[in-house]
Amino acid sequence: MNCLSSERVLQENQGRSRDSITSLMLHHKALSDVSCLSDFKNLERLDLGFNNLSSLEGLRACINLKWLSVLQNKLQSLKGIESFSKLTVLNAGKNKLTSMDEVKFLTSLRALILNDNEISSICMLDQLKDLNTLVLSRNPILNIGNSLVKSKSITKLSLSNCQIRSIGSSLVSCVDLKEVRLAHNEIMTLPHELAHNVKLQNLDVGNNLITSWSDLKVISSLRNLKNLNLQGNPIAEKEKLAKKIKKYVPNLQIFNARPMERSSRKEKVSKKDIKDHETDDSHVKSALDLEEKHEVKIENPRVSKKISRSTKDADDVEIEVKQKKWKRTEELSKRNASVHDKDDVTAVDKKEKRKQKKAEKNELDIIDDGETPFMEIISSETAKNLKDGNRKDHESIQDIKSVGGLVTFPAKIKKARKKLGAGHSALQLLSPGMEIGMGGQSMWDA
DSSP states (O other): OOBOOHHHHHHHTTTOOGGGOOEEEOOSSOOSBOGGGGGOTTOOEEEOOSSOOOOOGGGTTOTTOSEEEOOSSOOSOOTTOTTOTTOOEEEOOSSOOSOOGGGGGOTTOOEEEOOSSOOOSOOOOTTOTTOOEEEOOSSOOOOOTTTTTTOTTOOEEEOTTSOOOOOTTTTTTOTTOOEEEOOSSOOOOOOGGGGGOTTOOEEEOOSSOOOSGGGTGGGGGOTTOOEEEOTTSGGGGOTTHHHHHHHHOTTOOEETTEETHHHHHHHHHHHHHHHHHHHHHHHHHHHHHHHHTTEEEEEOSSOEEEEEOOHHHHHHHHHHHHHHHHHHHHHHHHHHHHHHHHHHHHHHHHHHHHHHHHHHSOHHHHHHOTTOOGGGOOOHHHHHHHHHSOHHHHHHHHHHTTTOOOOOOOHHHHHHHHHHOTTOOHHHHHOSSSOGGGOOOOOTTO
């Protein structure tokens, strides 16, 4: 048994006093007992990921915790966290949990990440008024039930790779939902109640059992839907599905991981090329028609008469015209290639500008943005930590990327940041370290 001692913690923190320590990173240390942490009364941020913990009872006294990660341990229960009324982020993914009942006492919770466990049912989350991110992927959950009836603030929900057969009216109250992941389940139809989730932007129901348009037509009511995945469903094999989707969901930008506008753009470019070719060919054809007569007028100051060219001269003219036609075609090809290259460069430039603009956005803006999908929730702070951290830190974060999770904070923290000045990030308002929620990319098939 590898027990953590207060002396060891103080030594690793350069002799700082217990009361001055608010953040501890203790991942990848093979710890099985951390009861000594009850001496650190002011702890706000604690990372115990990738250890051998089988219980959280030793943390009961850490009532000031706001951020806790116990990712990939050996936990079978969350007992010990019931008194964490200030906790805003809990990541207990990749354990052996069979229940999540204890989380209903965490009234300040905003992000709950419990993927890769053995949870079979979702507890009532009535008291979690501020919960906006819920990740329960890869759990043997059969149905959602009424657990989210009062969870009106949820914006991101992941229940991929479970055993869900029906959604029913379970999401009717979640009117702020922006992203829902339900891939790799046994869902046969999208219920008409889904029309209440009008803010939905990203919907992944890939690898389910949807067979006909009638089981899917509710998506025509989702006017803000931008990203839809149906890959792996029987209906995805139908040839005219894409046209029907485009007709009934006109604002959709990505369908089955492909941009909706790509095909139409290619069609426009092709038509333009054909028109240009036809225009060029008409000029060449006119020239050939003229030369085929083998006649030309020769003007002389004194004499103006019409003569016939010899057969040799006619051949020369024909060759010359063909050369001009070939040269014109070559110029057109180069021009089209240049246009395409310019489009590609422009697209790359725009992409780089978007990345730069997103990087320049402060962390608070990213966290508070309810429209930010799972794939965008890794903050710039994480990138900095990756550069400065060791290899184990890197592996830890890479593993977490498949989890997802983000927390948003109320307007009062925005005001606090304004008072502190632009140099202070949202994370600094809580504690230093990695990004809130240890979020990661949205893997559509996760």
